[in-house]
Amino acid sequence: MKKLLLRTFAFIALATVVMMVLDLCLTTQLRQRHLGPYSCWTDIFHSRINADLLIMGNSRAWAHFSPAILDSTLHTHSYNLGHDGSAFNRQYTRYLLYRKYNPKPRIIIQNIDPPTLTYTTGYDQYQYFPYFYNADVRRWIVPNEQFTLADRTLPFYRYSNFGFRNLFKDISPSVKGYCGRDYLWDVDTLNLDIDTSFIADPRTLASFEQFLADATAEGIQVIMVHSPIQSYLTRRYGDPPQMWFIYHQLADKYNVPILNYLNNPLCDSTEYFFNIMHLNRQGAEIFTRQLAEDLKPLLK
Amino acid sequence: MLFNSIEFAIFLPIVFLLYWFVFNKKLTLQNLFIVAVSYLFYGWWDWRFLLLIAFTTFCSWGSGLLIHKYRHAGKTAKRISAANIILNLGILGVFKYYDFFARQFADVFLHGQADSILLHLILPVGISFYTFQALSYSIDVYRGKLEPTRNIIQFFAFVSFFPQLVAGPIERATNLLPQFGAPRTFNYRDAAEGMRQILWGLFKKIVIADNCAIYVNTVFPNFESYNGSTLLLAAILFAFQIYGDFSGYSDIAIGTAKLFGIRLMRNFNVPYFSRDIAEFWRRWHISLTTWFRDYVYIPLGGSRCSKAKIIRNTFVIFLLSGFWHGANWTFIAWGAYHALLFLPLILLGKNRRYRDTVAEGRMLPNIKECGQMLLTFLLATIGWIIFRADNIGHAWHYITAIIGQNLLTIPSHPDPIHYMHLFTFIFLMLVEEWCHRSQGCPLQFSRIKSRAVRFTLYLIILVTITLFNPGTGNQFIYFQF
Numbered sequence: 001m002k003k004l005l006l007r008t009f010a011f012i013a014l015a016t017v018v019m020m021v022l023d024l025c026l027t028t029q030l031r032q033r034h035l036g037p038y039s040c041w042t043d044i045f046h047s048r049i050n051a052d053l054l055i056m057g058n059s060r061a062w063a064h065f066s067p068a069i070l071d072s073t074l075h076t077h078s079y080n081l082g083h084d085g086s087a088f089n090r091q092y093t094r095y096l097l098y099r100k101y102n103p104k105p106r107i108i109i110q111n112i113d114p115p116t117l118t119y120t121t122g123y124d125q126y127q128y129f130p131y132f133y134n135a136d137v138r139r140w141i142v143p144n145e146q147f148t149l150a151d152r153t154l155p156f157y158r159y160s161n162f163g164f165r166n167l168f169k170d171i172s173p174s175v176k177g178y179c180g181r182d183y184l185w186d187v188d189t190l191n192l193d194i195d196t197s198f199i200a201d202p203r204t205l206a207s208f209e210q211f212l213a214d215a216t217a218e219g220i221q222v223i224m225v226h227s228p229i230q231s232y233l234t235r236r237y238g239d240p241p242q243m244w245f246i247y248h249q250l251a252d253k254y255n256v257p258i259l260n261y262l263n264n265p266l267c268d269s270t271e272y273f274f275n276i277m278h279l280n281r282q283g284a285e286i287f288t289r290q291l292a293e294d295l296k297p298l299l300k
Numbered sequence: 301m302l303f304n305s306i307e308f309a310i311f312l313p314i315v316f317l318l319y320w321f322v323f324n325k326k327l328t329l330q331n332l333f334i335v336a337v338s339y340l341f342y343g344w345w346d347w348r349f350l351l352l353i354a355f356t357t358f359c360s361w362g363s364g365l366l367i368h369k370y371r372h373a374g375k376t377a378k379r380i381s382a383a384n385i386i387l388n389l390g391i392l393g394v395f396k397y398y399d400f401f402a403r404q405f406a407d408v409f410l411h412g413q414a415d416s417i418l419l420h421l422i423l424p425v426g427i428s429f430y431t432f433q434a435l436s437y438s439i440d441v442y443r444g445k446l447e448p449t450r451n452i453i454q455f456f457a458f459v460s461f462f463p464q465l466v467a468g469p470i471e472r473a474t475n476l477l478p479q480f481g482a483p484r485t486f487n488y489r490d491a492a493e494g495m496r497q498i499l500w501g502l503f504k505k506i507v508i509a510d511n512c513a514i515y516v517n518t519v520f521p522n523f524e525s526y527n528g529s530t531l532l533l534a535a536i537l538f539a540f541q542i543y544g545d546f547s548g549y550s551d552i553a554i555g556t557a558k559l560f561g562i563r564l565m566r567n568f569n570v571p572y573f574s575r576d577i578a579e580f581w582r583r584w585h586i587s588l589t590t591w592f593r594d595y596v597y598i599p600l601g602g603s604r605c606s607k608a609k610i611i612r613n614t615f616v617i618f619l620l621s622g623f624w625h626g627a628n629w630t631f632i633a634w635g636a637y638h639a640l641l642f643l644p645l646i647l648l649g650k651n652r653r654y655r656d657t658v659a660e661g662r663m664l665p666n667i668k669e670c671g672q673m674l675l676t677f678l679l680a681t682i683g684w685i686i687f688r689a690d691n692i693g694h695a696w697h698y699i700t701a702i703i704g705q706n707l708l709t710i711p712s713h714p715d716p717i718h719y720m721h722l723f724t725f726i727f728l729m730l731v732e733e734w735c736h737r738s739q740g741c742p743l744q745f746s747r748i749k750s751r752a753v754r755f756t757l758y759l760i761i762l763v764t765i766t767l768f769n770p771g772t773g774n775q776f777i778y779f780q781f
Contacts, residue, residue: 001320001486008495011755015762022763150306156766157306163771165718 019156026159030130030167037084037127040177044094045131049102053078055177056095057111057227058086063278064227065109066288067176073292074299076107080177085123088116092207093140100136107221107299109291112258113229114243117208119201122146126162180281183274200246212254223298224251224258228287231267233276257298261287301344303552304505311341316559320486327483331457334480334560338462342425349424352391353460359387360434361455364441364448371444381442385435392431395421400627426466428624432591434459437473439595446473454480463556467549469567469587476564484561493741494558496758500732500742501551503761507768508544508729511722512537514770515713520688523698528707531698538688539681540726543572546585551742570737572680572730573658575672577641578651580680588624592617603646610646615639625687630695634686641679657738721768 030038043049053076055065062082070078081098083091125145131137142152151158159167172179215222224247251258264287266272272283279287301307315337323333343350363384370376399418406414437458440446449455458477464470519526519534526534550567557564567587574580581589593602600613615636622635645651658673659665665673682699689695713719736744743761745754 001488004488004491007492011758014755015759018759018763019766022766148306154306160766160769161771163769164767165715166771 016155019154023156023159026156026167027130027132034173035168036172036174036179037124038130039174040081040083040094041127041131043079043177044098044101045134047101049079049098050077051079051102052076052106054095054098054105054108055080055082055111056091056108057082058091058113058116059084060113060227060229060277061111062177062179063181064111064284064287065291066178066180066285068178069285069288070292070295073289074295078176080174082111082177082179084127085120087118087120087201087204088208088211089119089144089201089204090121091116092211093144095211097136097140104218104220107223108215109295110222110224112224112226112247114198117200117204117243117246118198119204126159126167129158129162129167132158178284180284181274181278182281184280185270185273186275198243200242205246209250212250212256216254221299222254222256223295224256225291226258226260226262227291228261228264228267228272228279228283230270230273230276234262234267259291259294261290264290301341303549303556304502307344311337312556312559319560327481328451328453330484331451331453331480334457334462335453335460338457338460338465341462342460342465345425346422349427352424352427353430354456356388356391356431356434357456357459358452359384360438360459361449361452363438364455365450367438367442368448377442381438384438388431388435392427394419395423395427397623397627429468429470430459430465432470432588432624433473436470436591436595437477440473446477449477449481451481461557461562463553463560463562464564467546467553468585469550469553469565470591471564471587472591476562479562486561490558490561490563494555496743497551497555497558497741499555499758499761499765501548501553501555502765504544504548504551504729506548506765506770507725508722509541509548510770511718511725511768512541512544515719515722516541516688520698521690523694523701526701526705526712527709528702528705529709530711530713531702531705532707533711533713535681535685535688535698535702537722539572539677539684542684542687543568544729566740570733572677573673573734573737574676575654575658575669576645576650576676577638577679578645579654580676581638581642582655588621592621596620603651607647611643614642614646618642629692630686630689633692633695634683637683637686641683660738725764725768 031042033039034042051067053067053070053074055061055067055070055078057065059082062080062084065080065082067078067080070076081091081094083094086094122145125147128137128141128145132142147158148161151161172181212222247258250256261267266279266283266287269283272279272286274280301311319330319333323330339350339354342353363380366380367377367384370380399420402417402419403414406412406417410417437446437455441448454477457480458471458473459465461471461476461480516534516538519530520538523531523534547568554564554566565587567585569583569586571580571583574583597613597617600616601609602613603610605613618635618639619632620635622631622633622638625631625634642651645653658669685698686692686695689698732742736742743758745757748754748757
């Protein structure tokens with residue numbers, strides 16, 4: 001028995017060392033390469049952003065707002081913090097981490113839509129893996145993202161548990177956080193049974209209001225933008241009165257302008273979308289140019 | 301609790317240490333501990349079904365004692381045995397087959413309006429396995445092959461022993477029950493062999509089966525969109541998926557049992573190296589095949605009767621074996637398909653040709669053996685298409701689409717590098733199993749004298765499992781049976 005226990009212990013110890021080395025190698029690689037969702041976290045934690053115009057929102061912000069176009073038109077230094085699959089609760093955490101490692105921006109463009117005020121957790125958690133042992137990530141993100149005890153404690157386990165090959169499933173290179181997609185329209189998304197019964201979550205709502213209050217207090221100009229959605233989906237979820245009421249109420253309270261692109265001619269095309277929620281690169285660049293022009297008179 | 305889960309990785313060492321260091325003083329205590337942890341293991345899925353397994357176990361134990369008591373009292377013992385069989389199969393039937401038969405009834409008599417008569421019961425995990433195991437005990441007692449046990453704890457340990465509780469091997473009371481009656485002493489060799497077998501089982505499940513599942517689960521439901529070569533490839537990968545999944549489970553179960561000083565029967569014996577279908581069935585899911593042989597085929601007359609009866613008996617066991625897998629016509633068709641493949645071998649008296657190991661004493665098979673193995677594998681793969689399909693129509697269209705939709709083209713695959721890795725691992729698995737085809741246990745590196753090299757090899761397997769875990773957390777296929 002002693003022999004078995006000793007050898008098993010030796011094997012486990014050796015395996016742990018190997019896993020730690022693998023963990024270190026992969027983590028370092030993911031931090032160094034400017035790939036997909038990892039790059040934004042790398043820019044945040046290495047204080048590389050320092051933007052005066054910050055774009056916030058979910059995957060639609062990520063894919064719709066090109067900082068390069070905004071910079072050339074508005075003569076700003078902008079960065080896209082768009083956070084895939086995230087309601088504002090996650091966007092806010094990312095913003096707070098941004099603020100901890102980078103100076104405050106002058107302007108924030110907050111992309112809004114009905115899903116933004118819901119609550120999301122446990123989506124594509126792999127993006128946090130390279131910074132999993134960062135103290136702020138451990139305190140602010142890990143407890144809210146449905147990681148198991150083994151994910152939190154065993155070296156390399158989180159990568160394996162998520163599926164090693166899935167780590168690289170969406171690693172389109174991003175430029176200043178923006179990830180334009182060259183995909184063609186996917187007609188199948190029309191048949192998807194998308195849940196359109198969005199209900200504002202009180203926790204998210206509280207974060208959103210806190211965000212607006214803090215920004216106002218700090219003199220940061222916030223502009224809410226409802227970027228285009230393919231008109232098929234707009235027809236389906238109509239105009240959720242609760243959400244719009246909340247956005248308009250908050251906009252009035254904090255004196256924030258809202259730019260609404262739901263009726264923009266882009267929305268009727270399928271040429272500029274790759275699915276009902278997301279513009280492709282061509283659509284995104286047309287939209288950003290229009291937005292830049294519309295922003296000019298609003299910027300203080 | 302899945303074998304490939306972190307819960308099990310914590311559960312197993314704790315149970316192992318308590319078993320050998322705390323509960324080793326007294327056999328009864330050790331058996332009681334086995335029962336307790338087995339019920340914990342089973343209850344991890346759904347504690348409500350613990351009562352069902354306890355009830356089944358108690359009835360089989362009681363019937364064994366009664367059968368023995370009334371063995372000289374005319375037909376009483378027979379009636380008790382029959383009652384126990386009816387009870388066990390009745391429970392299995394209600395949970396597993398009621399809705400199936402209700403749907404068939406509704407199709408014929410209620411114009412397909414089955415909703416009002418369906419029960420929608422949840423299928424208790426492993427019910428087919430432990431029911432058959434419990435049944436074998438009472439039948440063996442009735443036949444006088446086995447003395448019934450008066451020790452209820454031993455019997456509960458026999459039925460619920462956690463490594464093989466939910467997906468076999470379906471153990472015989474004659475093999476397993478006496479092991480719970482004898483004191484167990486720790487054996488380093490067995491335990492080390494068990495750990496190697498667990499490692500190999502995890503490799504087959506996670507690296508082979510779960511990765512094959514990604515391709516298979518994409519292609520099978522949308523087969524109309526793929527060309528013939530892709531469909532054929534998906535079918536071949538399903539053959540490896542189901543083998544990796546089920547034999548992987550069996551390896552982990554057998555390996556785990558060895559850690560507790562218990563020897564379970566071998567459930568798979570390199571079936572894809574079979575030279576004909578008869579040999580395949582001597583090597584695939586051995587515990588179920590021999591169960592049907594001993595408790596159905598031989599009582600029906602086996603092969604010591606007229607040709608017509610042998611054919612009937614063969615069809616009976618294959619159809620039953622198919623139906624055992626699930627309440628779907630595809631399983632019955634799968635059974636019938638294998639019975640048809642068996643038929644020519646029986647009629648020509650060639651069904652016992654290959655009882656040895658292929659290429660025994662040689663490094664490589666000859667061309668004839670290669671051809672035979674390839675043909676048997678392809679025939680088995682066609683069977684797996686029927687097995688995997690949602691219904692008979694799906695299976696038929698899938699098979700015809702293989703031939704009809706550009707078979708001679710390059711298969712489509714969204715991630716070629718991933719599949720290159722997968723094929724490499726399938727090849728390595730086949731090489732390993734070929735090298736150890738005459739031995740009962742995988743990863744026997746006894747020829748490698750250096751412990752460091754052996755350690756490194758085990759470590760490489762572990763790292764491979766870690767890196768190629770697709771992260772889908774797949775259940776074992778046979779849990780649904």
